[in-house]
Amino acid sequence: MASDDIWIxxxxxTKFGKHSDKDIVDLGSQAAIAALADAGVTMADIGILAAGxxxxxxxxxxxxxxxxxxxxxxxxxxxxxxxxxxxTALRTAIMAVKAGEARMGLAxxxxxxxxxxxxxxxxxxxxxxxxxxxSGRFGSVLPTDGRIGTxxxxxxxAQVGMEYGHKYGGVSFxxxxxxxxxxxxxxxxxxxxxxxxxxTLDEIMNDMMIxxxxxxxxxxxxxxxxxxxxxxxxxxLRTLSKEQQRRAIKVSASVLTSDPYxxxxxxxxxxxxxxxxxxxxxxxxxxxxxxxxxxxELHDCFATAELVHYDNLMLCPEGGAVDFFMSGATWRxxxxxxxxxxxxxxxxxxxxxxxxANIWEVCHxxxxxxxxxxxKDAKVGLAHVIGLGSACGIHILERxxx
Amino acid sequence: MAQQIPxxxxxxxxxxxxxxxxxxxxxxxxxxxRRNACAKCFNNDFKKAAISxxxxxxxxxxxxxxxxxxxxxxxxxxxxxxxxxVRGNIVDCDPTPEKVSLGMKVRxxxxxxxxxxDGTEAIGFGFAPA
Ligand SMILES: [Zn+2]
Numbered sequence: 001m002a003s004d005d006i007w008i009x010x011x012x013x014t015k016f017g018k019h020s021d022k023d024i025v026d027l028g029s030q031a032a033i034a035a036l037a038d039a040g041v042t043m044a045d046i047g048i049l050a051a052g053x054x055x056x057x058x059x060x061x062x063x064x065x066x067x068x069x070x071x072x073x074x075x076x077x078x079x080x081x082x083x084x085x086x087x088t089a090l091r092t093a094i095m096a097v098k099a100g101e102a103r104m105g106l107a108x109x110x111x112x113x114x115x116x117x118x119x120x121x122x123x124x125x126x127x128x129x130x131x132x133x134x135s136g137r138f139g140s141v142l143p144t145d146g147r148i149g150t151x152x153x154x155x156x157x158a159q160v161g162m163e164y165g166h167k168y169g170g171v172s173f174x175x176x177x178x179x180x181x182x183x184x185x186x187x188x189x190x191x192x193x194x195x196x197x198x199x200t201l202d203e204i205m206n207d208m209m210i211x212x213x214x215x216x217x218x219x220x221x222x223x224x225x226x227x228x229x230x231x232x233x234x235x236x237l238r239t240l241s242k243e244q245q246r247r248a249i250k251v252s253a254s255v256l257t258s259d260p261y262x263x264x265x266x267x268x269x270x271x272x273x274x275x276x277x278x279x280x281x282x283x284x285x286x287x288x289x290x291x292x293x294x295x296x297e298l299h300d301c302f303a304t305a306e307l308v309h310y311d312n313l314m315l316c317p318e319g320g321a322v323d324f325f326m327s328g329a330t331w332r333x334x335x336x337x338x339x340x341x342x343x344x345x346x347x348x349x350x351x352x353x354x355x356x357a358n359i360w361e362v363c364h365x366x367x368x369x370x371x372x373x374x375x376k377d378a379k380v381g382l383a384h385v386i387g388l389g390s391a392c393g394i395h396i397l398e399r400x401x402x
Numbered sequence: 403m404a405q406q407i408p409x410x411x412x413x414x415x416x417x418x419x420x421x422x423x424x425x426x427x428x429x430x431x432x433x434x435x436r437r438n439a440c441a442k443c444f445n446n447d448f449k450k451a452a453i454s455x456x457x458x459x460x461x462x463x464x465x466x467x468x469x470x471x472x473x474x475x476x477x478x479x480x481x482x483x484x485x486x487x488v489r490g491n492i493v494d495c496d497p498t499p500e501k502v503s504l505g506m507k508v509r510x511x512x513x514x515x516x517x518x519x520d521g522t523e524a525i526g527f528g529f530a531p532a
Contacts (some may be wrong), residue, residue: 118467125413130519132407137435140523142515145473147409148527150465151487155478158463163480166460166504173499212464212499261442264487266433268461268480 005234006094006251009104009244010039013357016225016348017194018114023055024226028110029068031226031353037108038243043070046230047102050077050092052085052109052352055116065108074102078378081132085109086227086258086355087385087393091256103236109357110226111350115149117212119221120153121259121390135364137220139353154211154219156388159268161213161304165313169320173213177204180218180303180345182331187342189373194223195350213397218303221256223348227356246402249363252286253396257311259389271305271386275312277395282382283314286396290314291335294378297358299386300343309339313384334359340365342375353386354395366399409515409526410434414452419512419527421488425451432486455510456532457483461505464497476501481529493528507532 003008012034020303022030036042062076064357081088086109092104106165134143145151152157164169181201187193198264199207199217207215237248257278262270283289290313298313300306307321316324324330332339341347343359344354360380364370378399385393408415412434423432428445434455439446462479465472472523477492479502493511496500508529515524 027506042509118469132522132524133519134411135406139436140409141407142409142526143471144410146465146468146474146476147491149474149491150463150468152465152468154467155463155465159461159478159480162504163461209464211468214463229493263485264430264480266435266441267487267489319418329524358408 001234001237003235006098007232007237008229008251009232009248010230010361012038013227013358013360013362014225015192015194016223016350019224023069024053024063024110024112027224027226028065028108029198030215031228032108035228035230043072045104045108046074046094048075048096048105050079050089050107052079052089053111054080054085054351056112081391082387082389083351084355084385084387084391084393085352090229090356091254091393094254097233104230104232105128106230107356108228109352111352111353112224113350118152120151120282125192128261129238133236137345152211152262157302157305158211158214160271161307166293166307168319176213176303180204180304183300183339183345184341186332186340187346190342190347193342194221195346214302214304220301220344221351223350225353226346228359229356246400247367248398248400250375250398251395252398253282255282255394257392269388269390272308272312274390274392275309278392281311281394284396286382288396292380293382295337295340295375295381296342297339297361298384300339301344334343337375340375358383358385359395362397366397405522407522409524413527418437420455421453423451424448424452452467455485457508458480459479459504459506459508462502481508491528492528
C-alpha cells in the first residue's frame, strides 16, 4: 500500500429509526465509540475530529461529543453541508490525514428527525402588521412558497425527476413508483433500516400523495441515527496488525463539489451537474470505471432523484436512465446493484448521518460482513450523497485484498 | 382606483404584465433576485431584460402536502420562456396529471392576492394553458 493512500480503519452506524431514549450526543457517541472499537484504536490515537449535526444540537456539536467520548485537545471542525454533512465531515478528516496534519481522523454525523414532518417549505414569513412591504432578495410582499412554485423537498425533487422526463422522455408515475418498490424490497434484508417492509407497486401508487409523482413511500424517511468513521494513511496502516490491514477499506476517491452556474440553477436547484462533475473526478482519481462497480449507494432522497443519478453517475449512457432501470440492472441481482441497503426511502435519512452511513453500507459488503444482503465477492463500491444548496460527496471504496 | 403592488419586484404590472430579469451585461446570464455580482462570470453590472410571456412547461409537480397556510393541491412548474427558465404555478387548470403535461404551452397571467390595510392590492402571477 502506498504511504499516502487513505484507508477507512473503522466504521459504524447506529440502527436508523426512533431512538426516543437518546439525544443527538448519545447517538453520535454511540457511533463514534463503535467506530473506534471497529478500528482497534482509542481517542488517544485520533488527531482530528470532524463532526456534523444539522438540526437540534446547537453550536459546537463536535465539542459536545468530545465531552462524552474523550477530551484530548485535538482540533475540532464542526461542519454543515445540508444532507451532505456526513460526507463533508469524512472529507475534512481525510484532507487532514492526506495533508500530514493528523495520523488518524474521526468523522461523525448524527441527527434526530423522528416526527419532523415536511422539510423545506414555508418560505419567508410575513412580519406582523397587515401592510404590503417588499422584502428579501425578490422584493416580495407575501410569502412565495406555494404561490410561485414550491420550496418543499418532495416537490423540488419531483421536479428534478420530471425535468429528466421532459429532456429524455419515458418517465411516468409508475416508473418512479417501481424505483421505490425496488428499494423497499431491498430493505427487508437490512436490520439497520428504519423500515423493513416490502410494498407492492399498487400499495406505493395508492399511498398518500405528497408531491406528484412522489407518494409517501417514495420519500426519504425522517428518523434518528448516527454514523462515524476512523480514517488513516497507508503509512500508518502498515504499522498496524494484519487483522486491521485486512479489514481496512481503501478510499480510492474522495470528492466534494458544489453546484457550478447553469442556466435555470437558481430557479430549480441543479443536482445533476455537480454530481456528474464529482463522478468524473472520482472515477479518474480511483482509476475505476462505472462498469467496475459491484454496488452503489446513491442519494435516493426521493424516488424521482434516484433516476437522474443513474445518469449523473454514468451508470448508464446519457439519457438512458429509464431503460437502464427497466432492464433490472439496479436490483440487487442486477449488473449494478443500487441501494441494497433499502436507500433513504426505507433505511431512513437522519440528515447528517446519511453521508457516512452510505459508506458504512459499502464497506460492510467489501469486508464480506453484510450477512443476508451480502453482494457476493464485492470488491469496489461507490457512495454518493447530495445536500441541496448544493453539495455533492462521492467516495469510491475498495477492499484491501490482503 | 386602488393602488397595486406586484407580489415580487420582478413582476412588472401595467397594460401588458411581464417578468423582468437582471441580465448580466457581460455574459447575458439572467436572474430574478437582487444581485451582488454575476454567479457565472463575476461581473457586477446588470441591465433589465423583459422575459417572454409565453413558454413551455419543462417540469412540474402537483403539491398535495405543503406548509401550514399554503392551499393544496397546486401545480408548481418550471417554464422555459424562450430560453429563460422561470418558476411559477400553473393556474386556470385542474391540478391533475391528466390536465397538466410536460411540454404544454403556457402564458403568463396575473391575479389579485388580496389587499392590505391601506387598500393596496397585491398582484401575483402564474402561467395558464395557452
Ligand atoms: Zn455574467
